[in-house]
Amino acid sequence: MTSPAPAHPLAVPDFRFYWTARLASTVAQMAMVIVIGWQVYDIARATMTQREAAFQLGLIGVVQFVPLFVLTLVTGWAADRVDRRFIARASIALELFCAGFxxxxxxxxxxxxxxxxxxxxxxGVARAFAGPALGALAPNLVPRELLPRAIALSAMSWQGGAIAGPALGGYLYAIAPYAPYSVSAALFLIALFCMFMIGPKPRTAIVGSKNPWRQMIDGLHYVRQNRLVLGAISLDLFAVLLGGATAMLPVFARDILHAGPEGLGHLRAAPAVGATLTAIWFSWKPLKTNVGVKMLTAVGVFGAATVVFGFSRQMPLSLLCLALLGAADMFSVFVRQSLIQLYTPDEMRGRVGAASTLFISASNELGEAESGFLAAAIGPVTAVIAGGFGAIAVTLLWARIFPELRLARTFDPPENGDEPKKETVT
Incomplete structure (x- = not known):
């Protein structure tokens, strides 16, 4: 007799370990990120002006992005050739070392x-390897029909960590500056243990060329030819690149809202609160219809919330705008990740995931750099407001350039030619 198919992703033991590992590692990552940003800005402000210190925050974004940019082809190829569990374990171990140091x-x-x-x-190196490996591992843990819910739950663990991490980092830093890093190290240990508890999973062999370099290029070729995937990834890239207000949160917390490190924790957690509530909704009631139009609308709301945040001088309104911004971003993330995972064959998920990670990192890290440099030139408030309007403009432009996004009705890959087709890479 065969066991009944699981009715929910959390009914799968390996997915539970995966979910716990992502939650623990994300809490640790975000606790570290918030403190690193605060320390960079605080140390810089001891000898620099506000704009010069904001420029240092921009450089932090560049430093984290460069490894992702350089290693993208290698990390994607590795995620399709090497056991994805091994890559995730090594990445978490490197993060553990960083926290301890x-x-x-x-x-x-x-x-x-x-x-x-x-x-x-x-x-940045750890994230470059972990992103494609973890993203490609999730579909190997659950049946295909449970994948949209698994994506929502995975996003929930990440966003839950993004809620707890900044607040935890801010509060622990107020107690003792080294405390956030010590707790992060302990959480990375938990994540590493959970990754070791996931059993081996079969993967589809890479088809086509046996040349490693050609196999790396095939992932980029697939993304370029599949306009639906390309449109979804690039929309996030440019919208968040322009509308990334989170990079300026240390400036707003310290010099505009005068909220201190604890207030910075609240500000960093607010987007994750909205995002988590959205992810919980999708894990219970997955999106099924008009997915493309709804994603475009969500990105437009993201830009509008960024604009209002830039104008706000009251903490409650600022938190509300950031929560709405996070909810809209989560909506877009859920649609994009579902489209990528369900439209991409397993033997290419690592390489496509690496390209997606590069785009996401470009939007996050380069967005931080762009925000920092623009703030140094025109001031942080003007930079945030201009970025929000830019995100709205990108949404309108992408709706025209990529009609495939507007025409995407469901997450089911097209079989009858009614919707945009993807090219098979050989």
């Missing part, structure tokens, strides 16, 4: 801008 530097009072930039680069 920063804890020691901060405790001993020897933390410097140089050290913070160096650790940020190592975290």
């Amino acid at each position: 920063l804890a020691w530097l901060t405790y001993s009072g020897e933390v410097t801008l140089f050290a913070l930039f160096g650790i940020a680069a190592l975290l």
